[in-house]
Amino acid sequence: MVGVFRRSLSFPNKPNSGRSSPPSKPRISHHTRSVSLPCRSHPLISHINNEISQLKSWSSAAAGEMTDGFRRTSAWISDGLSLLKDVHETFSDILRLPQSQESLRNRPIFFETLLEDLLRFIDAYGIFQTSILSLRENNSGSQVALRKRDDAKITANLKSRQNLARDISRLTPSIRERKTTKHNFCHVSESKSYGDAELASVIGDVIDVTVFVSVALFNGVYFSFRQTKTTPFIGLLKRSEKKVRTGEGIEELRKIDEKSMSGLRRKRDEEVKILIKRTVELENSIREIECGSEKVFRSLINTRVSLLNALTH
Template sequence: MAAYHTRSISFPSSQHPLIPEFDEQLCRLRSSEAASSSSTSLSSKVSGLQDLHDCVDKLLLLPLNQQALSKQPNEEWVDELLDGSLRLLDMCNTAKDALQQTKESTQELQSIIRRRRGGESSLSCEVKKFLNIRKAVKKALHEAMENKCTFSLLNQDQEIVSMLREVQSITLAVFESMFSFISGPKSNSWSLVSKLMNSKKASCENVNKSNEFVNVDAALNSLLISNKSKKSDSMLEENAQNELQKLEMCIQDLEEGVESLYRRLLKTRVSLLNILSH
């Protein structure tokens, strides 16, 4: 998880109303990191990031901040800020790709289950195809996290620099939460499969209400096991369809938030480039 550093205000917060607004939004996002991981809480964090970056864009319009950023264009912290903004855009693109791939395969599998052409053998092949796509998505997210950006202690004498660094750090932390949510814990899905296979009642329940991705993995793995044993189970099939529908709705919500966040990240980077080029 990204590390945070306490920022001391070098000028009175009453000097401009954006300063306390920035601090309030940042504090709210930090507090949300301790919240339970669910699609609702994750969407709330992404929404909070959008508001925070909107505030940053307004701060970058202030002449005092523009002067502070542009007066030493060759400083090391300039490169760090620009590199950090680029890496966050890359992570945002990775999230977009992961959600898009999963959504497309989710919609395709739902359609196949509804049509039910070709019997259990054909369905098993399609389920395996979906799970393989999930593995590829998880691998891409894992690699992105291994190459994630880190933020050193930048020039603490420049208030706006410190604020931008904190924004990049909290943005990275939210992406970490998102990637972990999409991937799910390695052991969790098989634990859910066991519950599903050992209880007919559990197969109709949302075993892990907090994570739609994990639920789909578990439901499809249990359906796959059932088909392998030549024991067609309409209850497991219905449960898989229900979980896929929930996942599609979850992805739709996250996609909208990530796309909006990408536009804000890009706008902040362009603003930085414009300021530093003068």
């Protein structure tokens, strides 16, 4: 996002070949100007493009899950959140560049839509943080209920967990309602430089990967904990759709369901111990996702602050 520059080079006079005689006149420098060449991209642009490329590779793994046997795990979700956090940290640095700030100030409508999209992301992750904390507390309550073989408490916890998962699923439509695109950036002004085009491309890609990772996160939790009720009719007509949606769940979060937790008083001690072990593993997975999403939440806030600073400077 740096404009065209001209380079100035200096070439001193060639010294006299004679060693003993001093030069007849002082050396002077001849200045010549090179042809005008566009500058290379700012290093931050190359850096964020590399990070975005890594995120796209991460997402392409899930795209081929039905044929390649890909499994969505909490580790996979956490990797995506970590990559997204890195993208927004670099994006925040790009927004602090004077060239970026000037370009955005010249496009007030686009500026406002980008602020709105970032606020929507922040709100969604803030709600998710509250819900994922409640899910972790719910799971801790289930561990106590398992040790006491309290079927009534387990049933109540499972119902509460499903309600929390449903609340998380409502975040997905909001995330997908983005307004910021690189085309909007380029069309709001007739003057468009190479730097503007680069910035527009970066902003569009950042919004795209943010939406994809967020949808994978929210849907992953929802499809892991939702209550599944099927009928033979649905099984015959919507088998492929059910298969895709089941695949959107997170593996570790799907290990404990209503069927495995029912009838605790009739289960053997070994069976209950296995269930308790699974709830401990589930808690670790929830903590891992909670930690990753919190880092994204903070990086989104920093990105929006950097964008607001562009308006005030």
